[in-house]
Amino acid sequence: MRPQYWRRNRASIDVSLVVVVHGGGASNISANRKELVREGIARAATEGYKILKAGGSAVDAVEGAVTVLENDPEFNAGYGSVLNVNGDIEMDASIMDGKDLSAGAVSAVRCIANPVKLARLVMEKTPHCFLTGHGAEKFAEDMGIPQVPVEKLITERTKKHLEKEKLEKGAQKADCPKNSGTVGAVALDCRGNLAYATSTGGIVNKMVGRVGDSPCIGAGGYADNNLGAVSTTGHGESILKVNLARLALFHVEQGKTVEEAAQLALDYMKSKLKGLGGLILVNKTGDWVAKWTSASMPWAAVKNGKLQAGIDLCETKTRDLPC
Numbered sequence: 001m002r003p004q005y006w007r008r009n010r011a012s013i014d015v016s017l018v019v020v021v022h023g024g025g026a027s028n029i030s031a032n033r034k035e036l037v038r039e040g041i042a043r044a045a046t047e048g049y050k051i052l053k054a055g056g057s058a059v060d061a062v063e064g065a066v067t068v069l070e071n072d073p074e075f076n077a078g079y080g081s082v083l084n085v086n087g088d089i090e091m092d093a094s095i096m097d098g099k100d101l102s103a104g105a106v107s108a109v110r111c112i113a114n115p116v117k118l119a120r121l122v123m124e125k126t127p128h129c130f131l132t133g134h135g136a137e138k139f140a141e142d143m144g145i146p147q148v149p150v151e152k153l154i155t156e157r158t159k160k161h162l163e164k165e166k167l168e169k170g171a172q173k174a175d176c177p178k179n180s181g182t183v184g185a186v187a188l189d190c191r192g193n194l195a196y197a198t199s200t201g202g203i204v205n206k207m208v209g210r211v212g213d214s215p216c217i218g219a220g221g222y223a224d225n226n227l228g229a230v231s232t233t234g235h236g237e238s239i240l241k242v243n244l245a246r247l248a249l250f251h252v253e254q255g256k257t258v259e260e261a262a263q264l265a266l267d268y269m270k271s272k273l274k275g276l277g278g279l280i281l282v283n284k285t286g287d288w289v290a291k292w293t294s295a296s297m298p299w300a301a302v303k304n305g306k307l308q309a310g311i312d313l314c315e316t317k318t319r320d321l322p323c
């Protein structure tokens, strides 16, 4: 008879490792930014996959991938978050472990570089799921997370973006945020665990105190080992109203393929509310999908050492990762 550990190891290598990331459902991305966005998204997926290959958990992988995107000024999360009506930053993030449905979220946080890390600490070090504003920042301080002056998270591009938005439109009313770049990741690890993380600066020119879908479990994302993991992006108010992430997984639960489930959920949001957006989804057997109804959504996925990435519809580039 084979020893016990053999079976455990077998179980761990039978599952495909999968990481999928997105860089936000958006209107068209200008040609001069496309390459930077493409590189950033591929770097994040590669980082997530590296973590999984080294034996890290799905939660480690989504946190790692999202951290890369929060640190990249091309994306609307962490450094490079869009500005609210006062020219200030208020960021939202959430994370969930599909193994036991544990979840952590923060909203309206200002002076930290990586809200996803704070969301994970909420999940692991508090009896709560969700901390907001001042309380979340106090908790960050207690956890020893360094304070970053908010000006350090603001870029020239986000300042211009706000000016342009104010000139053009006044209050934000779009069905889909313009040129946004909310980020998210989903992963399946070698133990069959699923996780998601989502992080955002929200929508440009938003009211002070506005909280979107991204930190809300079931809307901005969801993970359940029995079903799959989802991270969403797009018009936050619409995503909240249809509970987009959980809705997509409901369709998986009903026996739909990942492709069908994503399409049904996004179509419902569009037909019911004219809300546009996108999502990434991986199920428990490692099938994955990236789908959007917005004009574009940068995405990248790694499975079996192969990296695939795209920005617009009908555009997928594939390359093998060095082992």
Ligand SMILES: NC(=O)C[C@H](N)C(=O)O
Binding pocket: 024, 025, 177, 180, 181, 182, 200, 201, 202, 203, 211, 212, 213, 214, 232, 233, 234, 235, 236, 237, 239
């Ligand atoms: N682009 C985005 O995904 C924005 C985010 N869903 C929000 O409304 O806060």
